[in-house]
Amino acid sequence: MKRLSLRVNGTLQRYDGPPFTRLIDVLREDWGLTGTKEGCGEGECGACTVLLDGKPVNSCLIPVCHAAGRKVQTVEALGTPGKLAALQEAFLTEGGAQCGICTPGMLMTAWAYVKKGGSDDPGAIRRELAGNLCRCTGYQHIVNSVASAVRKQRRSRAAKRR
Amino acid sequence: MTLLRPRSAAEALKLYAQSPGALPLAGGTDFMVAWNAGLANDRVVLDLAGLEAWRRIAATKTTITIGALATHADIQRHTAVRRHLPLLVEACAMVGGLQIQNRGTLGGNIANASPAGDTFPPLAVYDAEVELASARGRRRVPFGSVFAGVKKTVLEPGELIAAIHVPVPRRPTRALWRKVGTRAAQAISKTMAAGLLWLARDGTIAELRFALGSMAPTVRRLASVEAHVKGRRPDRELAREAAALVARDVAPIDDIRSTAEYRLAVSQNLLASFLTRET
Numbered sequence: 001m002k003r004l005s006l007r008v009n010g011t012l013q014r015y016d017g018p019p020f021t022r023l024i025d026v027l028r029e030d031w032g033l034t035g036t037k038e039g040c041g042e043g044e045c046g047a048c049t050v051l052l053d054g055k056p057v058n059s060c061l062i063p064v065c066h067a068a069g070r071k072v073q074t075v076e077a078l079g080t081p082g083k084l085a086a087l088q089e090a091f092l093t094e095g096g097a098q099c100g101i102c103t104p105g106m107l108m109t110a111w112a113y114v115k116k117g118g119s120d121d122p123g124a125i126r127r128e129l130a131g132n133l134c135r136c137t138g139y140q141h142i143v144n145s146v147a148s149a150v151r152k153q154r155r156s157r158a159a160k161r162r
Numbered sequence: 163m164t165l166l167r168p169r170s171a172a173e174a175l176k177l178y179a180q181s182p183g184a185l186p187l188a189g190g191t192d193f194m195v196a197w198n199a200g201l202a203n204d205r206v207v208l209d210l211a212g213l214e215a216w217r218r219i220a221a222t223k224t225t226i227t228i229g230a231l232a233t234h235a236d237i238q239r240h241t242a243v244r245r246h247l248p249l250l251v252e253a254c255a256m257v258g259g260l261q262i263q264n265r266g267t268l269g270g271n272i273a274n275a276s277p278a279g280d281t282f283p284p285l286a287v288y289d290a291e292v293e294l295a296s297a298r299g300r301r302r303v304p305f306g307s308v309f310a311g312v313k314k315t316v317l318e319p320g321e322l323i324a325a326i327h328v329p330v331p332r333r334p335t336r337a338l339w340r341k342v343g344t345r346a347a348q349a350i351s352k353t354m355a356a357g358l359l360w361l362a363r364d365g366t367i368a369e370l371r372f373a374l375g376s377m378a379p380t381v382r383r384l385a386s387v388e389a390h391v392k393g394r395r396p397d398r399e400l401a402r403e404a405a406a407l408v409a410r411d412v413a414p415i416d417d418i419r420s421t422a423e424y425r426l427a428v429s430q431n432l433l434a435s436f437l438t439r440e441t
Binding site for chain 2: 128
C-alpha cells in the first residue's frame with residue numbers, strides 16, 4: 001500500500017497501513033494523540049472533531065487516505081497543561097467542562113469559530129456547536145466559555161492595534 | 163476491500179463500467195457509518211475524492227449548476243446560490259452539524275435517497291434536474307423522478323450523479339423552508355416543507371410550488387394542492403381547502419420519530435399558514 005503523509009499539528013506524519021483506517025484510529029493508536037475522543041462513531045455526537053485544513057470534521061467518518069497531504073489539527077495543538085490556550089482557559093474559568101468526553105471536540109469546533117472571528121452572540125455559538133453533543137448537558141457553560149474566549153480575543157486584538 | 167481511486171471523471175466512469183457493483187464514495191458521511199459497521203468489507207469502493215471538477219458550483223443568468231461533490235458547506239457559501247436559492251442554503255445549514263456539512267456532498271445526499279433528505283424539498287420546488295453520467299454518456303432526470311423509493315434511485319449500473327442543475331427562479335412573493343424535528347440540529351425530520359409562492363397583481367395566486375419531505379417514501383410535490391390554488395386568493399378558506407388536499411399526495415407513516423397523524427396535521431398547518439402568510 002502506498003505511503004501517506006499528513007501534516008498533524010504542524011509535524012509531518014507518515015502512515016503506511018490500510019487506507020480506510022479511520023482517521024481517529026490513526027491519530028490515537030498510531031501516533032498516540034489520545035486527546036481526540038470517540039463518542040458514537042457515527043457522526044452524530046462530534047466528540048471526535050478535529051480540524052481538516054482548518055475546518056471541523058468528524059474524524060470517525062474520515063478514511064485516513066482522505067486526509068493525505070492535508071493539514072490535521074487535534075486538541076493537542078491547542079495548549080499544554082502548563083501553557084493553556086486562551087480558549088482552554090475560558091473553559092476552565094467558565095466551567096465549560098464536566099465529564100470531559102465532549103470537551104476536545106467542543107474545543108476544536110469552538111477554536112475554528114473563534115479563529116474565523118465568530119461573534120459572542122449565544123445563538124450564533126449554539127448554531128456553530130450544534131454538531132457537538134454534551135451528555136452532561138452543560139451547554140450554557142460551554143456557550144459562556146466560547147463567548148468569553150471571543151471577547152478576550154477581541155480585547156487583545158484591540159490592544160494590539162492601539 | 164478493493165479501492166479504486168480515479169483522478170478524473172472519465173477514468174471514474176470507465177472504472178465504474180468495469181465494476182458496476184462498486185460502492186461510490188463521496189464525502190463518506192453515510193458510507194463510513196456502513197464501513198465502520200463492517201458492511202462494506204468485501205466490496206469494491208470507487209473513491210470519487212480525486213474528481214475536483216465535480217465539486218465546482220457555476221452560475222449563469224439562467225442556471226446554477228452544483229457539482230455532485232460540492233459539500234453542504236460549499237453550497238451555503240456560494241454567492242449566487244445564496245441570492246437565488248435561499249431555501250437550499252437554509253436546508254444545507256440544517257444537515258447534521260457543521261462537521262457533516264463540511265464533508266457531506268449534495269450528490270451523496272441524493273444518491274443515498276433517504277425519505278428525510280433535507281435538501282430534497284427545496285430542490286423539488288426549484289425544479290432541479292439531476293445530471294447522470296456513465297461511460298455510455300449523460301442524461302438528465304427531473305428531480306422528482308430521480309428517486310425510486312426508500313433509499314432507491316433510478317440510477318443504472320455504472321451511472322454516477324455528476325451535477326444538479328437548478329433554473330434560476332424569478333423572485334417569489336414569498337418562500338418557506340421549515341424542518342420539524344425533535345431538535346434543531348442533527349435530528350432527522352418528522353416532516354419538512356419547502357414552498358414558493360408567486361402572486362399576480364390582482365392578489366390571486368399565479369403559481370404555488372410546495373413540497374414535503376419525510377411524508378412519503380420519496381420527496382413529494384403537492385400536485386393536487388398546486389393545481390387547486392391557482393388563480394384563487396390566498397385566504398383562510400383556500401388554506402382550509404388546500405390543507406384538506408394534502409393527504410392526496412403523501413403517505414406518511416408511524417415510525418420511531420413521529421406518527422402519521424402528527425406528520426399530516428403539522429404539514430397541513432405549515433401549508434395553510436404559508437398560504438395565509440401566518441408563518
